[in-house]
Amino acid sequence: MIDLLSAALIVSGLFFYFAGTIGLLRLPDTLCRLHAVTKADNLGLGLLVFGLVLQLSEPLQILKVLLIWILVLAASAGGGQLIARHVQRDPGERS
Amino acid sequence: MSFDALLILDVLLAALLLMLAIAALHSHSMHQSIILFIVFGLVTALAWARLKAPDVALAEATIGSGVAGALLLAALRDNRSGSAITPSPGRPAWQVLSVTYLVIGLMLTAAWAFLDAHANNSGPRLGGLVQAELANSGVGNPVTAVLLNFRAFDTLLELAVLLAALLGVLLLGPARPAPRPAGPVVTQLVAWLTPLLIVSAGYVLWVGAHAPGGAFQAGALLAAGGIIMRLGGSRYSGLPSGFWMRLIAVGGSGVFLFVGLAAMSGDASLLQYPRDWAGTLILLIEIFATLSIAASLVLVYLGGRPDAWAPDQERGHA
Numbered sequence: 001m002i003d004l005l006s007a008a009l010i011v012s013g014l015f016f017y018f019a020g021t022i023g024l025l026r027l028p029d030t031l032c033r034l035h036a037v038t039k040a041d042n043l044g045l046g047l048l049v050f051g052l053v054l055q056l057s058e059p060l061q062i063l064k065v066l067l068i069w070i071l072v073l074a075a076s077a078g079g080g081q082l083i084a085r086h087v088q089r090d091p092g093e094r095s
Numbered sequence: 096m097s098f099d100a101l102l103i104l105d106v107l108l109a110a111l112l113l114m115l116a117i118a119a120l121h122s123h124s125m126h127q128s129i130i131l132f133i134v135f136g137l138v139t140a141l142a143w144a145r146l147k148a149p150d151v152a153l154a155e156a157t158i159g160s161g162v163a164g165a166l167l168l169a170a171l172r173d174n175r176s177g178s179a180i181t182p183s184p185g186r187p188a189w190q191v192l193s194v195t196y197l198v199i200g201l202m203l204t205a206a207w208a209f210l211d212a213h214a215n216n217s218g219p220r221l222g223g224l225v226q227a228e229l230a231n232s233g234v235g236n237p238v239t240a241v242l243l244n245f246r247a248f249d250t251l252l253e254l255a256v257l258l259a260a261l262l263g264v265l266l267l268g269p270a271r272p273a274p275r276p277a278g279p280v281v282t283q284l285v286a287w288l289t290p291l292l293i294v295s296a297g298y299v300l301w302v303g304a305h306a307p308g309g310a311f312q313a314g315a316l317l318a319a320g321g322i323i324m325r326l327g328g329s330r331y332s333g334l335p336s337g338f339w340m341r342l343i344a345v346g347g348s349g350v351f352l353f354v355g356l357a358a359m360s361g362d363a364s365l366l367q368y369p370r371d372w373a374g375t376l377i378l379l380i381e382i383f384a385t386l387s388i389a390a391s392l393v394l395v396y397l398g399g400r401p402d403a404w405a406p407d408q409e410r411g412h413a
Contacts (some may be wrong), residue, residue: 071291078284082277 006054013047016040030087038080108142137159149307149404150238157315165322195360212340231371243377247366254348261391270397276328284326292320300385310381321393331401332393353382378384
């Protein structure tokens, strides 16, 4: 039962990654692409992490995976904001 | 079933590595090449992890991909803002590429020869010897045992090379000015990440005695903290100035050499630690080596003396 739930979570996580990647490749300008990648990948990562946590038994391992999740969230939020600022300051690089 | 799935992963990783390498070489803009090189480093780290070499994977991810990537990007930015690069005539692309593919072919041949030798079990192996002597080394991680005990001389010389590089950087003159702070989000991110990086560096250093980790990986993590502080607009990247900086810089090879020479006071030879003290001495050496490596990498990133070192200027705030 837990295996099934975790597989479902991981597969739906992969779906969001897939959608985000399509957005990255197909959307017209930097801000749209940034929107697609950061939103979809963060949701995908959350589902992936939740699916993986169900497979773990030791609290320390769970803590490590959750730490990775928080770090990636912080890094992608900070990075996304930096890229958006750069585009705003330098509109020539929008496309 | 599980074997097949992992084999698919391995083949995908190998193909991805080759594709990234070729893409980095063929890319038209330097910026894109560097980004591809960083991704290449991260995938290489995954490949090392799959080859059951987590120590190398850690080093590749932190130094080969992280710090080297930051250095390359900084070098590119300097080139842009300073003197314009005149595109050198250079060699035609086909020459460069044919040499590259020749090298790839040679590497594949070498890998095949290695696998062949491995399968036929020819020649002496040192792995068994290391495992047999591990109990005498003072640490439980065979990689640390080789680096800091059995082949400590090599590591000592590596630290000396780092010190030479650091002295070279200091001779280049003052560092380039710090970038302007990139807004509140990045400042906050730096404020969160820096303590976390310091703690993880300490953890990786400590855990290196019995699990993957060690001075070089910990030093690179600490250096990442310095580089991030620099990107957040800090003038000195958390480096101390003057006397303390010099002490940290020579500390790695200095303490190593001192311990090695002190071991000779008995009838042991250079770097032959007394057995009961080996673990403590290795930790002592690694602590100073970590600080030294971190300071060297951050100074290389700064590209010169931090301006706090200017004679008449007192270090105001960190």
